Amino acid sequence: MGSVMFECPVTGQAVPTGLRADRRKFYSSPVFFARSYCPHCDRDHEWFAGDAWVEDNERRVPRFDAVPIAAE
Numbered sequence: 001m002g003s004v005m006f007e008c009p010v011t012g013q014a015v016p017t018g019l020r021a022d023r024r025k026f027y028s029s030p031v032f033f034a035r036s037y038c039p040h041c042d043r044d045h046e047w048f049a050g051d052a053w054v055e056d057n058e059r060r061v062p063r064f065d066a067v068p069i070a071a072e
Contacts, residue, residue, distance in 0.1 A: 002056025010041040014055070017047075023054040 004019040004026065017036045031050045038045050 002054040004052050005055045006036070006045070006047040006052045008038045008040045009045060010038075010043070013040045015040065015045070017052065021054055023056070026052075026054050 001020050001022055004017045004021050005014045006017060007013070008015050015036060015038045017034065026049070029049065031048055033046065033048055035044050035046045037043075
């Protein structure tokens with residue numbers, strides 16, 4: 001389990017959403033829309049799950065990089 005994060009569009013810093021998820025389950029879930037408070041710029045931001053990632057053990061793995069694509 002790890003923290004679901006997104007990037008602040010103002011500062012470019014990682015923002016914790018307050019959600020925790022298993023990386024595999026999160027990346028296989030349907031894309032959803034959410035809103036979270038950003039402590040870096042003191043604003044609420046709207047974000048899509050497709051733009052978020054699960055961070056655990058200080059490792060950032062973007063949603064779409066988590067699923068390997070087979071070479072043709």
